Structure formats: structure tokens, C-alpha cells
Amino acid sequence: MQAVNQNNAATDDSAELKLPSDDQATQHKFDGKTVGHPLSDNPKMSMRNVNVFYGEKQAIFNVDLDIAQNQVIAMIGPSGCGKSTFLRCLNRMNDTIESCSVTGEFILDKQDIYHPKQDIVPLRARVGMVFQKPNPFPKSIYENVAYGPKIHGLASRRAELDEIVEVSLRKAGLWEEVKDRLHSPGTGLSGGQQQRLCIARSIAVSPEVILMDEPCSALDPIATAKIEELIAELKENFTIAIVTHSMQQAARVSDRTAYFHLGKLVEVNDTKRVFTNPEHDLTEAYITGRFG
Amino acid sequence: MDTSMLLVVGLLMIAVAYFAGRTRSISLASGVGGVKNLNSLPFYYGALTALWCGIPSFILLAIWLIFDDFFIAQIIVQTLPDHVKDMSDAELGLLMDTVANVAQNSTMGLSTEPHILQAAERLSALQQTNQMAMTVAFLSAGIILMLAAWLKIHTSMRARVHVELAFKWVLLGCACIAIFTTIGIVLSVLFESLKFFQAVPFTDFVFGMEWSPQMAIRSDQVGGSGAFGAIPLFAGTMLISMIAMLIAVPAGLMAAIYLAEYAHPKVRNIIKPVLEVLAGVPTVVYGFFAALTVAPFLRDSGAIIGLDVSSESALAAGLVMGVMIIPFVSSLSDDVITAVPQSLRDGSFGLGATQSETIKKVVIPAALPGIVGGVLLAVSRAIGETMIVVMAAGLAAHLTANPLESVTTVTVQIVKLLVGDQEFNSPKTLSAFALGLMLFTVTLILNFIALQVVKKYREQYE
Numbered sequence: 085m086q087a088v089n090q091n092n093a094a095t096d097d098s099a100e101l102k103l104p105s106d107d108q109a110t111q112h113k114f115d116g117k118t119v120g121h122p123l124s125d126n127p128k129m130s131m132r133n134v135n136v137f138y139g140e141k142q143a144i145f146n147v148d149l150d151i152a153q154n155q156v157i158a159m160i161g162p163s164g165c166g167k168s169t170f171l172r173c174l175n176r177m178n179d180t181i182e183s184c185s186v187t188g189e190f191i192l193d194k195q196d197i198y199h200p201k202q203d204i205v206p207l208r209a210r211v212g213m214v215f216q217k218p219n220p221f222p223k224s225i226y227e228n229v230a231y232g233p234k235i236h237g238l239a240s241r242r243a244e245l246d247e248i249v250e251v252s253l254r255k256a257g258l259w260e261e262v263k264d265r266l267h268s269p270g271t272g273l274s275g276g277q278q279q280r281l282c283i284a285r286s287i288a289v290s291p292e293v294i295l296m297d298e299p300c301s302a303l304d305p306i307a308t309a310k311i312e313e314l315i316a317e318l319k320e321n322f323t324i325a326i327v328t329h330s331m332q333q334a335a336r337v338s339d340r341t342a343y344f345h346l347g348k349l350v351e352v353n354d355t356k357r358v359f360t361n362p363e364h365d366l367t368e369a370y371i372t373g374r375f376g
Numbered sequence: 377m378d379t380s381m382l383l384v385v386g387l388l389m390i391a392v393a394y395f396a397g398r399t400r401s402i403s404l405a406s407g408v409g410g411v412k413n414l415n416s417l418p419f420y421y422g423a424l425t426a427l428w429c430g431i432p433s434f435i436l437l438a439i440w441l442i443f444d445d446f447f448i449a450q451i452i453v454q455t456l457p458d459h460v461k462d463m464s465d466a467e468l469g470l471l472m473d474t475v476a477n478v479a480q481n482s483t484m485g486l487s488t489e490p491h492i493l494q495a496a497e498r499l500s501a502l503q504q505t506n507q508m509a510m511t512v513a514f515l516s517a518g519i520i521l522m523l524a525a526w527l528k529i530h531t532s533m534r535a536r537v538h539v540e541l542a543f544k545w546v547l548l549g550c551a552c553i554a555i556f557t558t559i560g561i562v563l564s565v566l567f568e569s570l571k572f573f574q575a576v577p578f579t580d581f582v583f584g585m586e587w588s589p590q591m592a593i594r595s596d597q598v599g600g601s602g603a604f605g606a607i608p609l610f611a612g613t614m615l616i617s618m619i620a621m622l623i624a625v626p627a628g629l630m631a632a633i634y635l636a637e638y639a640h641p642k643v644r645n646i647i648k649p650v651l652e653v654l655a656g657v658p659t660v661v662y663g664f665f666a667a668l669t670v671a672p673f674l675r676d677s678g679a680i681i682g683l684d685v686s687s688e689s690a691l692a693a694g695l696v697m698g699v700m701i702i703p704f705v706s707s708l709s710d711d712v713i714t715a716v717p718q719s720l721r722d723g724s725f726g727l728g729a730t731q732s733e734t735i736k737k738v739v740i741p742a743a744l745p746g747i748v749g750g751v752l753l754a755v756s757r758a759i760g761e762t763m764i765v766v767m768a769a770g771l772a773a774h775l776t777a778n779p780l781e782s783v784t785t786v787t788v789q790i791v792k793l794l795v796g797d798q799e800f801n802s803p804k805t806l807s808a809f810a811l812g813l814m815l816f817t818v819t820l821i822l823n824f825i826a827l828q829v830v831k832k833y834r835e836q837y838e
Contacts, residue, residue, distance in 0.1 A: 177726065208728035215726070219719035222742045231737065232727040282723065289727060 120353035124150035134188035158338035175211035212286035218278035220270035232289035256284035276307025397425025416536035428525035433518035568809035575803040587773035608773040612783030617758040623698025628705025636713040659763040666696035666768035712746030752826035
């Protein structure tokens, strides 16, 4: 019976504003203390005491989380649980939203990314982002990948730029498919190819962290499989945080999994642990499909 | 019954048909268990009856009205004496006018010639008969068709389908009005231009370097031969339009970028309407602003730095025209810039691009085809603009690229050629039509290009 109530609460809430609210059932069940291991010995990014507000409405409540070096962390949870909001805080994409205010500590390699003197241009070069819907620029494939290196002045000669483009496309597993038509428009590719082009575009500026916001939600299963394969390869060079609605995807690609519920971080554990033996019963309810 | 009365009666007839059809369908419906068992709602039966009653009879009336004068005139001419029939068309036309005048007010005694009086009497009689016949034909057509439609109504009649079809044809007819008007304008301008090109060779007109549209009234008049070279006019038009676009495109585009990308919604809600008020200022107001304020100002400030600026300089007209076009450019560009998907901006920001880099390298290139389309529409507007240049640009056709001198434009010359009492078949007057045709062609080509560009733009993101 309890689980059914939870279900109603979750769906009602997401239908309403996609924002979490204080919910009697939640408070009854979840005391706000994250279970599992939210912290890591070898963090690339450390977030402490994060709160996010959209105007009056609070979207994230007191989240502490470490993202470990060269690991994939998956963020899962029902719609409106704040996982995308949290991800977008990590490279300050929420800055463009007027009503959004963020408090707390965000450390990237000992550097506070919300420090008033922090310039967001180098930050976003270090923390890249891949979006839910493939969004290649209406330019050629080559220009799409060369865009980032050009604005950051990473190549001084044409040959260097050519190399960056080739390497990035190879890393994104797209080179073989597009090498003969680098100068045709990027929007002419298929959905999966477009998304890999967007990944190539973000790795072209050599980021340290790549944030992926449901990168496969607009793709078919075959394209999804390719992207997942790619994520596993990218892990060697990059630290990856991925938001996903697919629990199978989280189980396949990630090393650690963070479960968000109504703006609160419920549980963080090794992926295997989360999907076989979740510590918190809310997590268990979600991954067994009782709501979400 | 005269024609206007006939129209009123016709409308009444249609109203009667509507209610008759509606009432019959409702009464038929009561036999089969209510309106829900009819094929269509009662409205459609009424409308169908009204359409059957109205459309054919009104078409008949229109055709009758177009042709009746012609046939009556033919009959009158047939009965005129032989020596009159042999006259030239112009004289015959004059005679027919006299006949018509005598017929209308016979007491005036415009002519005492017996054959004219006879013809006038015959004309009056014919016109009366004609009016009577028209009334009878119109009303009987309407009533017979109304009755036929009314009798045909039965419960399974698919009135809705028929009315929908008629509605579609009415819409098509409305769409055709614009097309046929355009064709009509083109043809009328084209035929007048052809008359002009019989007097002045086409190549002299298109490639001629001198414009002084004088025609001799007497054959021995000194300096009476005209020159109809359109190049100075088109050069003047281009010069002024170019100055206008140099003002309007950067200012309009940057205003649009500010409004679409930077402005806070509150600021935008103030600036955008204010900018659009500029578009609502009548061009004649811009015209005297240019002629009375800007032009003297330019002349005086030119004098201060030792430049000889004409008091009707191309610069003054161009500047003011540019200001006039700013809201046009900014509004169109604002629309296309706002239409660029936010995801493209996010993608660029996510790579660490600044706002201006994003605008310069992603937003503007993505919106460029739309912006170009808007600019080309603005160019058409500048070329066709009349009031400002009539008031602020000169009248003498100088072939010059110096914006400080006075130039004249195609539209100014057309106005000049057609204002006042003119003989309507002298090359001087006809040249206005040739200029109009050229201008029409140029703006048509520009509009065509603009539409093509805009079409391409539509395929941009998907």
C-alpha cells in the first residue's frame, strides 16, 4: 500500500511542474540522509550541500556527491527528481535560466567552479556536455567538430585542426562512416550518427568531464547500443556523468549509480550493488518498477 | 426595377431560400424521428438552397450587366443611316455619346438631326426593355432554382458535402482575385509599355544614358526631341536604396540581435512595440521630415566642413528611407533569430563559447537565410518607395555616384510624368508605364529570390 502511495505522489508531482515538492509520504519514508557511498577516495568533482531553487520552488535538497576520476556515474530517478537539474549545475548550464539559483560547494580538482571569479568559458571547455536531443549545428560535419577547438584556439594551423577533427571523430566511432563526406551538413546524418557527432564535438576540446543528459532517449536500440559501447571506451580518458531513464542502460554503462527522489539524493552505491541489493527501499521500489 | 434594387431583392431572395430550405429539412426530419436522423444539420440544407438560389442568378446578372451596353450599342448602330455607319470609330463613339446624352435628357436639344433623335428614342426604349428582361430573368432564375433545390431536399441528401464543396470553391475564388488582379495590372502596364516601345526603341530605353522626357508639341519646336534613357533613373534608385540599406540593415539587424538574445523580457516588451511604431508612421511624414529637416541639416553641416551638398541630396532621402526600413528589417530578423532552436545555443554554450561567439558563429549563420530573405524584401520596399523620394530627392536626372548630389528615382519620375494634364498617348506619358514595368520586373525578381531563400531556410534545422 505504501508503495502505491509513493507511486501516486511521484506521478502527480511530475505531471504538475516537473519539480519536487515536500511530500508527506516521502518525509515519512526518507529522512534526507543519503545511504550508501556518496563520497569517493579519488574524486574528480566534489559537490557538498547543494541546493537549487527555481524561483521559490526548491528543486535539489542538500545533495553531497563525489564523481570519481575516470568512472561513469549514472543518475537515475523518476521524472522531475532533479537529476537533470543537478547535472546542468556541474558546468553551470543553469546560469542561463534566470530564475534558477544554486547554492553549495562545487569543486573540480580543488577549484570552486561557482567562485565569483570563475570564468565559465574554460570551465565548460573542461566539463563538456551532450544533450538529450542531438543538436548538431547547421554546419558541415567538419565544422561541427572544429567549432570548439576554433573558439578555444586549440589549433594554430589547418593541419592541426584536421587532426583534432579526425581524432575526435575516431574516438566517437564516427570516422569510418563520415570520412568521405566531412563537408556535407551534419544535420543530414541519422539520429544516432548526429548524437555521436555531438559527442565528437564535445571531446574535440579535450574536456576532463563529459556530462550526458539522457543521450539515448531520442535514439533507436541499435544507435543506443553504439553510444553505450562508446561510453565504455571513453571512460579510459574521461570522467563521465550520465543521466538516464533506462535502468538497463545505467546497469550496463555505469560504475556507480546515484538514485534521486523528489530532489533528494537517496542512495549512491556501486552499480552492481544498487541493482542487485539496493540499500534503501525507495531505490528498490524504483528499480523493481513499482513506480517511476 | 433598377440594378441596385435588384441586388437588394436578390439578397432577400437568398435569405428566403435559406429559411425555406432549413424549415423543410426540419419538417422532413420530424417524419424520421428528429434532426439527428438527417444526413446533415438543418443549417446545411438552408445554405444549400440559398447557394442554389443565389450563385447562378447572380452570375447571370453579372454577365448580363457586362454585355448589355455593348449589344444595345450594336443594335443602335445597325439602324443608323448608311452615311453615319461609314464614319471612323472615334467619330462613331462621339455620335453614340451624343445619342446617349439626348436619350437621357431629351429636353436639352443637343442635336436636331433626325437620325440622332430617332436613335435616342430607340435607345431609351431598348434600355427599358433590357432592364425589364434582366429583372425577369434574374428573379425567375433565382426562384426556379430555389424551388428546384427546395423540392430536392430529402432526409438522406448529403447537403453538408455539397456545402463544404461550395465553400472550397468560394475560397479558391478569393485566392484567384489577387492573382487575376496582378495579371491585370501586368497586362495593362505591358500593353501601354508596348505602345511606348513603338515610339522609342527598347534598347534606347534600357541602355540610354540620358533622361529628359520632352516631346515636341509642334514638329518645328526647338529642343523638342526627348531622350528616354532609363539608366540615370535606375542608377539614382540604386544609389538611394543602397544608402537606405546601409542604414537599415546594420541598425535593424543589431537591434534584432539585441532584442532576441540580450534584452530582458521587460525591456523587450517596451522596445519592440516602440520600434514597430516607426513602421506605422506614414511615409509622407518621413518625406517632409527628410525634405524640411534632414536635407537642410546635411547641406548646412556640409557647408561647415567645406563640402558642397545639394539641398536635395541622395544622402538625405536615403538616410530617412533607411530609418523608415529599420523596423521592417529588425522585425523580420527578430522572428528568424528567435526561431533558431535553443538547443543550438545550448550546444554552443556547452562547448564554452561566449554569448557573442554563439551569436556570431551559430545563431546568425543558422538564421542567415531568413535574414537575407528579410533584407531582400526590405530592398524591394526601398526601390518601390515613392513619397520620401518625391519630397526629398531631386527631379533632374543626373548620372552620378556621389551621394551629396541630387539624383532622381524611377518612382519620382513616374509621379512627375503622370501628374497634371497629360496627353495619354504621347511617349512622354507612356514612358511612365515602361518605367513601371521595369520597376515591377526588378522588384518581382528580388521578391522571387527572397522567397526562394526563405524556402531554403525552412529546411534548415530538420
